[in-house]
Amino acid sequence: MIRMLDHTADVGFELKAPTLEAMFDEARRALLMTVFERPPRSGEDEDSVRLSAPDLETLLVRWINELVFLIQGDGFVPVHADVRIEESGGEGFSLEASLTGASLDVEGHGWQGEIKSATFHRLDVTNESGCWQAQVILDV
Amino acid sequence: MNIEHVSEFKYRILKEGKMRVDAAFYASEGILEDLRSEDYASLKQICNVAMLPGVVEPALTMPDIHWGYGFPIGGVAAFDPEDGGVVSPGGVGFDINCGVRLLISELSRKDVDPSEGRLVEDPQRIGLADTLYESIPSGVGKGRKDTGFVREDLEEVLVEGAGALVGRGYGEPKDLENIESEGRLPSANPKGVSNRAYQRGVSQLGTLGSGNHFLEVQYVDEIYDEEVARAYGLSEGKVTVLIHSGSRGLGHQVCQDYVERCMEAAKRYGIELEDRQLAAAPIRSPEGKAYLGAMAAAANFAFANRQLITHFTRKAFRRAGFDSEAHHLRVLYDLAHNNAKFEEHGGREVLVHRKGATRAYGPGNEELPERYRSVGQPVLVPGDMGRYSFVLAGTEGAMSETFGSSAHGAGRKMGRRAAKKAAKGRNLRRELEDKGILVRAANRATIDEEMSEAYKDAAEVVDTTDRAGIGKKVARLRPLIVVKG
Numbered sequence: 001m002i003r004m005l006d007h008t009a010d011v012g013f014e015l016k017a018p019t020l021e022a023m024f025d026e027a028r029r030a031l032l033m034t035v036f037e038r039p040p041r042s043g044e045d046e047d048s049v050r051l052s053a054p055d056l057e058t059l060l061v062r063w064i065n066e067l068v069f070l071i072q073g074d075g076f077v078p079v080h081a082d083v084r085i086e087e088s089g090g091e092g093f094s095l096e097a098s099l100t101g102a103s104l105d106v107e108g109h110g111w112q113g114e115i116k117s118a119t120f121h122r123l124d125v126t127n128e129s130g131c132w133q134a135q136v137i138l139d140v
Numbered sequence: 141m142n143i144e145h146v147s148e149f150k151y152r153i154l155k156e157g158k159m160r161v162d163a164a165f166y167a168s169e170g171i172l173e174d175l176r177s178e179d180y181a182s183l184k185q186i187c188n189v190a191m192l193p194g195v196v197e198p199a200l201t202m203p204d205i206h207w208g209y210g211f212p213i214g215g216v217a218a219f220d221p222e223d224g225g226v227v228s229p230g231g232v233g234f235d236i237n238c239g240v241r242l243l244i245s246e247l248s249r250k251d252v253d254p255s256e257g258r259l260v261e262d263p264q265r266i267g268l269a270d271t272l273y274e275s276i277p278s279g280v281g282k283g284r285k286d287t288g289f290v291r292e293d294l295e296e297v298l299v300e301g302a303g304a305l306v307g308r309g310y311g312e313p314k315d316l317e318n319i320e321s322e323g324r325l326p327s328a329n330p331k332g333v334s335n336r337a338y339q340r341g342v343s344q345l346g347t348l349g350s351g352n353h354f355l356e357v358q359y360v361d362e363i364y365d366e367e368v369a370r371a372y373g374l375s376e377g378k379v380t381v382l383i384h385s386g387s388r389g390l391g392h393q394v395c396q397d398y399v400e401r402c403m404e405a406a407k408r409y410g411i412e413l414e415d416r417q418l419a420a421a422p423i424r425s426p427e428g429k430a431y432l433g434a435m436a437a438a439a440n441f442a443f444a445n446r447q448l449i450t451h452f453t454r455k456a457f458r459r460a461g462f463d464s465e466a467h468h469l470r471v472l473y474d475l476a477h478n479n480a481k482f483e484e485h486g487g488r489e490v491l492v493h494r495k496g497a498t499r500a501y502g503p504g505n506e507e508l509p510e511r512y513r514s515v516g517q518p519v520l521v522p523g524d525m526g527r528y529s530f531v532l533a534g535t536e537g538a539m540s541e542t543f544g545s546s547a548h549g550a551g552r553k554m555g556r557r558a559a560k561k562a563a564k565g566r567n568l569r570r571e572l573e574d575k576g577i578l579v580r581a582a583n584r585a586t587i588d589e590e591m592s593e594a595y596k597d598a599a600e601v602v603d604t605t606d607r608a609g610i611g612k613k614v615a616r617l618r619p620l621i622v623v624k625g
Contacts, residue, residue: 006555008178008207037585057416058400065396072280073340073389106281112585113350113625114280116234116392120399120416121209137209139234140351140556 002030005135010119012137020056021083023125023132024063024095028081031067034138036077037110043079043102054092056125059085060134063095064118072114075104115140141180141187149608152198153183158412159190161197164541168604171203174553174596178207185212188414192217193422194225196490200542202497203604204521204551204596208233210417213496216545218483219423220490226411226420227428229398229435231493232480235349236394236435237442238386239320239476240520242531243450244372245457246468247379249359253576253620265578268357268460269621273580275452275459276348276355278625279388283343287448294342294390294441298330301440302447302474310451317509319474320499320517323443325481329433333390334397341390341441346448348385350586350625352549354525355449356382357621361528364613368515368533372472374615381469382529382617383449384522386478387442394438398431423491432480439479446474473518475499477548485543492543500534500546500611519611523550523598525579525590525622526572530602530613537609546611550598556589563588572622581624590624 005012013030017023032039049066053059070076080100088094104111116139125134142154146164151172153163163186167175175183182205189211190199196218205214210230219225249256252265277284287310289297297304302323303316316322348355360378363369374380387394405421405428406413413419421427450471457467480493501508502516512518516534523529538544554562568587572579581587605611 004557006557007209008552008555010209011556037583054404058403069336069340075281104281106582110585111280111583113583113589114278116351117396119209120230120403120419123416139209 002026002033004033007137010137010139012135015134017132018130020085020132023134024060024083024085025081027060027064027136028067028078031064032077035071035112035115037112040077040079040102040109043077043100045076045101045103047076047099047101049095049097049099052088052092052094056093057120057123059093059095060125060136061118061120061123064136068115071104076101077104077109113140141183149604153187155190159187161190161195161199163187163190163200164198165201165205166203166604166608166610168600170600171604175205182207182212186215188418189215189217189231191414192226192228192418192420193411194219194223196220200545202545202547204496204547204549204601206551208495210415211493211495214547214551215495216492216497216543218485218490218492218543220488221423225423225491227423227431227480227491228418228420228493229395229402229431230417230419231495232395232435233478233495234392234395235386235478236391237439237476238478239442239446239474240522241383241446241450241474242472242518242520243381243453243469244374244472245379247462247466248377249379252357252379264461265621268456269578269580271456271460272355272453272621272623275456276449276623278350278582279344279347280350284346285343287346289342289345291338291342294338295330297345297444298333298437298440299328300324301443305444305447311447315447315450315471318471319443320476323447323474325436325439327433328436328440330437332430332434333394333437337390337393337397340393341388344388344390345441345445346452347388348449348625349388350582352590353385353625355453355623356525356619358382358529358617358619360615361618362616364615368612368614371512371515372518372531372614374531380617381453382520382522383446385445385449387438388445390441391438394434398434401427402431435480439476442476443474473520475520483544494545496548497545498548499544500538501544502534502536502539516612519546521547521549521598521602524592524595525619526575526577526592528598529617530598531615531617532602532605532611533614535609535612538611542610547601547605550595550601552594553596554594559591559594560585560588562593563591577619577622579622579624586624
């Protein structure tokens with residue numbers, strides 16, 4: 001589940017999902033909803049992402065920033081992600097994702113403007129009664 | 141929160157809890173009401189800043205304060221390196237050295253706007269708007285290919301700043317005289333900038349960005365201080381160009397890289413953080429020095445970015461039929477509002493963080509160009525695209541009270557989603573045209589998000605700044621053409 005937030009200077013979203021992987025995928029969807037009026041639904045390009053981080057909050061920030069880079073830097077819009085997250089032996093977490101994407105079409109997708117970065121402000125990843133939740137503020 | 145009313149526009153938040161020093165803020169009744177209505181969320185953020193090690197009293201906010209992430213926007217905080225003071229990448233922000241540059245021309249309003257706002261279907265003005273929009277891309281999907289810059293060029297830009305571009309023919313040597321720090325922060329370390337940051341920066345030099353970034357063609361519609369205006373070369377009716385942009389993806393990446401490094405460093409040095417985005421490292425630590433070197437490199441990119449935009453602005457004026465002799469666009473001033481700089485205040489060297497705040501040195505400061513030294517530096521305060529922007533002058537009050545800082549803009553009062561909602565069913569582009577303002581933007585969303593109603597009235601911000609003595613009103617500028625990324 002995605003709930004868009006309206007921070008005075010920036011934008012953000014609240015995420016809820018039954019698994020950690022699903023919550024990270026919701027972050028991808030929320031990002032597309034933020035930067036596009038009409039996000040593409042299908043694509044034929046492929047890419048992959050591998051990340052690691054000392055905690056889940058940092059992993060989520062890095063994941064969003066990686067997707068921002070793919071969209072704004074490479075013109076690759078990730079329309080589907082197969083996300084796998086593992087705890088790496090007490091040293092944090094690692095993420096691998098296989099992405100399917102479409103080429104960025106600024107006009108066709110209704111580009112809404114750049115994201116500078118995901119922030120750590122008020123960022124919290126929690127698991128309550130089997131439901132993963134997070135809140136993310138983006139600097140735009 | 142224990143707030144003390146010091147004088148008409150000045151308030152002090154007395155230190156309590158983990159705060160190491162008092163905080164102070166400047167507000168009119170209206171601004172105070174806005175702060176109350178958000179339950180002082182932005183003021184709580186400056187109190188968090190006042191908890192950081194080595195902070196020098198007081199931690200401050202300017203009259204355009206609004207809620208940020210970590211630092212509030214409009215926040216100013218100085219840290220003493222000799223007292224364990226820290227540097228915070230989040231306190232500088234993602235858009236390192238974002239700032240504004242004001243160009244002044246020899247054209248008068250009637251040259252660009254012969255119908256004085258009644259007839260926006262003026263072919264030469266429409267031509268200028270279109271040419272500016274085509275010449276200065278936003279940078280997403282449309283990077284700059286015409287310069288052919290490669291990584292080696294960028295490495296030089298990161299060390300030399302705006303001067304690297306003047307050396308390549310993009311501008312005039314005189315341009316550099318009127319840029320804060322002459323368009324170059326020393327001690328930049330391009331090796332501290334990641335490959336990804338280079339990758340993001342190489343095609344974005346000379347691009348505007350989106351969000352609140354813009355380029356406006358304006359005219360001077362009111363002068364408040366004749367003497368200072370004369371020193372700045374401003375007179376009623378003169379056409380100006382205001383450019384607001386920063387260090388683009390390169391700066392954003394530098395900030396991302398170092399926020400994480402400083403988060404780890406904060407743990408190691410035992411720095412307690414109320415908000416992780418305030419991640420900080422001691423100025424004298426290897427991590428702090430590494431960030432400052434990379435930050436200076438990104439700052440130099442931002443100075444160079446505004447220099448390249450200036451070059452393409454001049455070119456656009458020529459292509460639209462205003463030759464160089466006629467427009468004679470020169471840099472009035474270029475200043476940053478997101479950075480951290482070593483400066484001398486109160487007889488000691490401190491690192492002043494300005495997050496959405498402008499350096500505002502008063503009269504007599506030797507760092508200022510000679511032509512402005514007797515009146516204080518120009519302080520540029522952009523408003524919103526439907527109303528006005530202001531030129532102020534730095535004051536002695538700012539030097540003694542705010543570490544030589546002043547306001548940087550109007551400050552948002554409405555979130556972006558709320559603004560889009562409020563704009564539904566309206567044609568803002570047409571509404572602006574009816575007011576004589578031509579807008580060129582990549583999409584409707586940008587215009588809606590940036591609507592006048594989404595911002596506080598810049599006039600209230602500058603009046604408060606002026607009456608509080610931390611900036612002096614000099615002139616008001618009205619938009620004729622607005623280009624948004």
